[in-house]
Structure formats: structure tokens, C-alpha cells
Amino acid sequence: MTNPFVRRDGVLHAEAVDLTEVARIHGTPCYVYSRQAFTEHFNAYQQAFAAQKALVCYALKANGNLAVLNLLARLGAGFDIVSVGELERVLAAGGDASRVVFSGVAKREDEMARALSAGIKCFNIESVPELDRLNTVAARLGKRAPISLRVNPDVDANTHPYISTGLKDNKFGIAIEDAEAAYLHAQSLSHLDIVGVDCHIGSQLTTLTPFLDALDRVIVLIGKLAAQGITLKHIDLGGGVGVDYQGEVPPSLIEYAAEVRRRLDAHDYTRSLSVILEPGRSIAANAGILLTQVEFVKLSDAKAFAIVDAGMNDLIRPSLYQAWQRIERVDEQDDGKARTQASFDIVGPVCESGDFLGKERELSLAAGDLLAVFSAGAYGFTMASNYNARPRPAELMVDGNACHVVRERETIASLWHGEHCLPH
Numbered sequence: 001m002t003n004p005f006v007r008r009d010g011v012l013h014a015e016a017v018d019l020t021e022v023a024r025i026h027g028t029p030c031y032v033y034s035r036q037a038f039t040e041h042f043n044a045y046q047q048a049f050a051a052q053k054a055l056v057c058y059a060l061k062a063n064g065n066l067a068v069l070n071l072l073a074r075l076g077a078g079f080d081i082v083s084v085g086e087l088e089r090v091l092a093a094g095g096d097a098s099r100v101v102f103s104g105v106a107k108r109e110d111e112m113a114r115a116l117s118a119g120i121k122c123f124n125i126e127s128v129p130e131l132d133r134l135n136t137v138a139a140r141l142g143k144r145a146p147i148s149l150r151v152n153p154d155v156d157a158n159t160h161p162y163i164s165t166g167l168k169d170n171k172f173g174i175a176i177e178d179a180e181a182a183y184l185h186a187q188s189l190s191h192l193d194i195v196g197v198d199c200h201i202g203s204q205l206t207t208l209t210p211f212l213d214a215l216d217r218v219i220v221l222i223g224k225l226a227a228q229g230i231t232l233k234h235i236d237l238g239g240g241v242g243v244d245y246q247g248e249v250p251p252s253l254i255e256y257a258a259e260v261r262r263r264l265d266a267h268d269y270t271r272s273l274s275v276i277l278e279p280g281r282s283i284a285a286n287a288g289i290l291l292t293q294v295e296f297v298k299l300s301d302a303k304a305f306a307i308v309d310a311g312m313n314d315l316i317r318p319s320l321y322q323a324w325q326r327i328e329r330v331d332e333q334d335d336g337k338a339r340t341q342a343s344f345d346i347v348g349p350v351c352e353s354g355d356f357l358g359k360e361r362e363l364s365l366a367a368g369d370l371l372a373v374f375s376a377g378a379y380g381f382t383m384a385s386n387y388n389a390r391p392r393p394a395e396l397m398v399d400g401n402a403c404h405v406v407r408e409r410e411t412i413a414s415l416w417h418g419e420h421c422l423p424h
């Protein structure tokens with residue numbers, strides 16, 4: 001995989017674009033994405049799973065920018081959505097509803113109705129009451145709803161507890177031992193078509209073992225369903241592989257695809273299943289950085305702080321998960337400026353002690369320096385908020401030597417749009 005963020009003469013570039021120029025023209029903080037990286041990361045899935053009728057449904061919760069969705073749609077992506085808002089984004093970006101799968105534990109009736117009339121590929125159902133609700137909505141609309149059940153295989157994904165989803169005590173999915181009964185119930189409902197099975201055990205998995213353990217358990221279930229006369233068209237393996245934040249070595253997609261194929265080929269009842277994948281992070285994370293400027297260097301006996309203009313409202317992963325993301329000075333040329341060399345906590349402007357982007361980073365810094373926070377293309381902008389009345393940053397997409405604004409920085413006035421004072 002080509003790294004889109006490289007140094008030339010000491011200055012960090014995104015593809016061919018000098019990031020100091022980006023900051024000068026567009027201001028900070030801002031997200032900068034690489035078209036080339038998004039393309040390569042998506043194509044890696046397409047190519048690895050090419051032999052097995054796989055549909056790569058990009059999980060846009062990772063990065064739902066319209067330019068990203070449009071780019072991926074043109075590369076042949078399907079999409080994994082978790083709300084009607086995400087469905088509308090896909091459609092607005094030119095995505096095809098018939099390549100959309102709808103995940104999430106709490107789909108409202110109006111969301112189901114909209115997805116049914118748009119004609120999505122599949123609802124990934126996470127509970128028995130949700131089956132009943134979808135059946136009622138489909139009957140009301142005179143439609144049939146294609147469904148798969150998201151089963152929870154009780155496999156430990158060995159990832160952060162907040163992003164582990166396949167254990168019994170997680171809210172997601174139907175416990176695998178209850179799944180057969182749930183499928184039989186689904187079969188009894190008048191307006192549902194059972195088309196698949198789905199499983200997602202967590203995010204940022206750095207080994208294949210939990211994925212394959214989960215798959216083995218789902219295959220046992222598929223065998224039981226086949227014995228009941230319930231045949232499926234697809235198996236949805238959920239989110240993608242983990243990424244390199246801090247030297248992690250992500251599992252090989254080629255090996256993943258081969259292991260999946262080997263397992264599916266081993267049984268008559270799984271051989272002809274098509275495969276769906278829902279990767280988000282591995283397509284988006286290392287296709288983006290967050291650019292931020294040092295406002296002040298604040299030193300005390302106890303601490304060295306670099307106070308920057310991006311905060312937890314812009315990038316919450318470090319605060320929320322103690323996530324580690326690489327931080328470097330953009331311009332490392334020797335400009336003769338006096339700097340402090342220290343182990344810095346990189347903190348933001350938000351009024352919270354938990355507002356940091358990185359801790360104990362050995363850097364040489366002065367006010368005015370530009371920093372890049374790496375691996376920020378996934379779960380960066382999509383998790384940004386307006387806390388402290390801070391406008392969300394601009395998003396930019398670099399393409400070769402061009403840099404396009406793909407979302408403008410929010411204006412302050414837009415933050416009170418739709419708010420009203422009481423009548424006197």
C-alpha cells in the first residue's frame with residue numbers, strides 16, 4: 001500500500017500537496033484525505049475477495065463525507081448504514097440502494113419504511129422484536145423485506161471494550177444459541193424474506209483468529225438452518241481488519257479471503273453463499289490526517305503542554321478510547337526558530353481535562369508549528385461535535401497535486417440554526 005503522507009525536503013505532503021500550503025490556504029484545524037489511499041484501500045478488499053462474489057459494503061460511520069461515498073460508489077462499493085441519515089447520504093452521493101445493508105440495534109419504523117421504499121439489499125436484524133416491527137412496516141407498505149439476522153457468536157475480539165461487539169454482554173445481535181429459533185420465527189412472518197446471516201464481533205482486530213472463530217460458529221448455525229429447510233444467499237462477515245496506528249500489523253486480506261473460502265467450500269450448505277463485508281476503518285483511517293496548529297507552549301515543573309487548535313470535539317478517539325494516534329510536526333526543516341524539546345501532552349482548547357490528542361509525545365515545538373495527527377480518516381470527522389460552540393473543521397481531499405474542499409468549515413452562525421428564543 002502506498003503511503004499518501006510522505007515527507008519531501010522535511011515537509012509533510014499529502015500525495016503531491018504541501019500540507020503547510022493547505023494550512024495557509026484553508027486554515028486549521030482541518031481534515032485532509034487522500035483520494036489515492038481511499039481508492040487503494042477499497043480496491044484491496046475488492047481484489048482479495050474477487051473470486052467469491054463478494055460485495056464490499058463500506059461502513060460509512062467511519063467517514064461519511066459525500067466525496068468519499070461518491071468515490072467509493074464509482075469503484076463499485078456497496079454500503080453498510082446504521083441510520084436513515086446514512087442512507088440519505090449514500091443516495092445523495094450517487095450510491096445504489098440495492099447495494100446497501102442496514103445494521104443497528106434500534107431502527108425506527110420510519111427508517112425501516114424509507115429503506116424499504118428505497119429498495120435496500122438487506123436489513124441486518126438484531127432482535128426478535130425488530131423482526132416483528134419490520135414485518136409490520138413491510139405489510140403496511142405492501143412490500144417484502146429482505147433480512148439477515150445479526151448473530152452474536154460470543155467471541156472475544158481482543159480489542160478495546162467500547163469497540164468489542166461480539167460478546168454475550170454486548171448489546172449487539174442475537175445470541176447464537178437463540179438464532180435458530182429466531183430464524184424459525186422470521187420464517188413464520190408474512191412479509192419477510194430470509195436472505196442471509198450476519199456477524200460483526202468488533203473493530204480494530206489485529207489478528208484473523210477471532211474473525212475465523214466467529215465464522216466457524218456461524219457456519220455451524222447455517223448447517224442447522226439448512227437442516228430446517230432455511231437456505232441463505234449470503235453471509236455477512238461484518239467490519240474489516242484493524243489498521244496500523246502504532247506499529248500494529250493488520251491481517252492480510254488475501255489470507256483472510258483464502259481462509260473464508262476454505263471454510264465455506266467445506267460444506268454443501270455454505271459453498272454457494274455470496275460474501276458481504278462491511279469494512280470502515282481499514283479503508284478510511286490511514287487515508288486521512290488532522291491538521292492542527294500549536295497555539296501555545298505551556299511549561300511548568302510538572303508538565304509540558306502543547307495547546308493546539310483542535311480538540312476532543314474535532315477528534316474524540318484519544319479522549320474516548322485512550323486511542324494512540326501518531327503526531328508529527330508538518331514542517332521539520334531547520335528554520336532557526338527557538339523550540340522547546342520535551343515530552344509534550346498535546347491538548348486542545350475544550351474545557352475538559354480529558355481533552356487531549358496525545359500524551360507524552362517527545363517533540364520539539366514552538367507556537368505556530370503545524371502538527372499532523374495521523375490515522376484520522378476514520379471515526380474522526382464523523383464523531384466530531386460542536387461542544388463548546390466550536391464549528392466542525394473543514395474536510396479536504398487531495399488528488400495528485402490538487403486539493404479540493406469536500407466539506408466547508410462550519411460557520412459559527414450555522415451552530416444556532418433551528419434554535420429559538422422563548423416568546424416574551
Ligand SMILES: Cc1ncc(COP(=O)(O)O)c(C=O)c1O
Pocket residue numbers: 059062080103104165200202203204238239240241278279280281282
Ligand atoms: C455492524 C458494523 N459493521 C461494520 C463496522 C465497521 O467496522 P470497521 O470500521 O472496524 O471496519 C462496524 C463498526 O465496528 C459495525 O458496528
Ligand SMILES: N[C@@H](CCCC[NH3+])C(=O)O
Pocket residue numbers: 061163203204317321378379383
Ligand atoms: N468509533 C470507534 C469504532 C466504532 C466501531 C463502530 N461499531 C473508533 O474510533 O475506534
